[in-house]
Amino acid sequence: MTRKLGMVRGCEGAAVRRCVRECEGARGAVTRVAGALAVALAMSAAVLAQDKDTLWTSVTAEGTTIALTWDKNHPWDAILATNGAELVAKYFVDARREVTESLGRATPARRDQRTLRFTLPEAVRGTLAGPVCLFIQMPDRRALPIRRPDNRNGDTVGFRYDSWERRIRQAGDTRAAQERVTSAERSLTASARIVAGREATLAQRGWTGLASCDQVAVPTAALGPKPSDVVDLARQPDVARRVCVNRVVNGFLLISEEYVPETLPKLLASYAASKDVDSARSRLSAVYSAAFAGPVGADPPSLIHAIVERLGADNGTVRARAVQTAGFLKDWDTFAPTLKGYTPELGDPDEYLGWTSTAKESAFHLFGPDLARQLKAEWAVQGLPPGSVSDLESYLGSALDAYTGCVDDSVKQLRTKSDNWDALRSAAPQRAASAREFLVRECRQEVNALSTMKTERAALEAQVARDRQTLATVSTPIRLADKPLALNGVSCAQSP
């Protein structure tokens, strides 16, 4: 401890000299009580007399008590006897910061009017970064001089109590050591828990050491069975046709067996009551949302035959659409009888074939009025332009376009699905190998991480042991003075 304490500000410079002069002036009075002083001196050789050197004061320490005694002729006798004084500590808590802390106030006991007894605390508020300088402060904040200045030492008020000082320093050290032990134990507990958890996870994966990483199996290619929508290339055109015929059939059944006989009459009845023509017409025209929707009960091939017959073999549309017509009729004959219990390879089982908005409108012009008549809802179609030969041609062309478009799109979609399935399957071994590489890398990383964690845990265990040893060492009690120890001569400006 090389740091020197600064002088106590309450008694510096001129103020010190004034205090000392006042105290020295008490000499005559002290002479008068020499007898009594001699008795006191006789009580303990260790206690300095209240004399000129101590400015007629005596400061002693015993255990945790600091006692101040003064002569009855001490110039500040009345103040001290009446108001007592305060024991103050001054110390550094770091390189630059000095704190002043009151350790307690004392007033004279009734039976001993010239003695103040201060009880020292077990610890001070700050963490000591050097020695503790004690001094006694008067109620008016002046420091009480307890020794004369001399050439080597200008400190007249500060004093030190070494064993108590060491004890409070030890208390701080003990507290710090305890904190270190607690913190290290906490880290050790956390580390142990993490290591155990990581060990369990790795054991679950069979990753018990670096050697086990080389034994990681190649993951199976997680491909399920071939999906039903993946069809061999050669079969794709036929599958596409069957899917599309199924959609045409669905539309026909939906309208002729469900919507027209079941749903539509109820809706029209409700609209009839309110004469809601727009809603009624909208519901009627909805019949023609599906391609090939025509007169109720007319299945699509019959309808196509009828339209072709009505237009005549020389009609431009009939001629232009002849290949499409033949294709549709052939597909119908081929696939319509096969649809019982059929699950289509594309789309929902009940999906119907849609077509354009103008085709729907045109079909409504053609067949809507008859349907309205059948359902006694002529009021809903009044003013509707009648169907024309051109509408029939539009109908034929758009229905066949919808069908061939469906086949074309379905072929493309089946191709997309089979291509992706092939790609997924052919890349499976490569994916599995990549997955294994990943797992081996992961295994090594995890095993190494666990090893590092175990090393860290061992280091923490050693740290805890060291910290506990330190705690035991710093906790050994320091004995305080067991008989009055004079402190007037122990200045803060010198080592104790």
Next chain:
Amino acid sequence: MRALVAVAVVLLGVVPAEALKFESVDPKLLPPSVKSALWVRDCGRAFGDKQCADGEEMFSTGDSGRLARELMAHHYDEVWLASGGGVLDEGLGIGDVLRRFQMTVRVPPNRECVSSCTVAFLGGVFRFIDPGASYQVHAASLFLDTDLDDPWMKDVLANPKTGLVEWADRLLVGFDLRRQHLEGSRESAAQLLLHCQKALHPLGQLPAGREATNRDLLQRWARSSTTSTYRNGPQLTIDVAAVQREGVVAVQQILMRLERDGMQQAIDELRPMLPSLGPRAEPALRMIETMYSSRITGTASLSYETLLQMGYITKIFDPLKP
């Protein structure tokens, strides 16, 4: 009404679209590790909705902004999608929002994600289609709800050859209508390609600098001069005859086909550019081809294996279940 339909490229499932609603998922439905989820769904009877407002009828303009505000205001572990689709741009917009918020997306069991919904889905950084759920793609179209009196259709009917050639070019490179630009197939392909490419990268992020580079490359390509190959091909003569015989119905059918043909032309033009577009541009282009493998009057339902192989969904690798 017609104007509205005309300016929005619609992706709509054959199942009638219901509505788009945002609401918290019932905690009882959540998987064990998920604490909260937001429904982004159609309004409809399947969810017990008795009445649906107009704004909730499908992926509609403004939904992506609404979703961003919702995700800013509340934290959700996942976004659950169930919709028949709607406006394509909004599908892309919602996808961007999902990517920006790094959301996990899921189509839960027995629910469908169709059309625009599938485009939005790709914005999720982790994407799950649960068993029993379906994911259905199809082409986009300007002409889904066209009627027999449509003036555009009648213009083509009046002069089929000129009209069809004009439309083939418009549908390829885009056109302006009442101060609004309607994207052509090339612009749509450029947007979709970037969207799909991002979906195929971890956390939806391309390597540093790649997104800006690709955006620039694709924009320059989309704006470069081109004409449809249709004007000089034999199909034009066949189509003109069909229009003359079968009227507006044939016009609608042909224009929808031209939209898909325009997209195919765009895809064919993009293919040689793939090496310059960086990693995973090729599978991204395959996603667009798959989307356009079905016309808008139907859908292509993608199987689990296809979704996995093509990168639509993400799979969590579990070392305990090798």
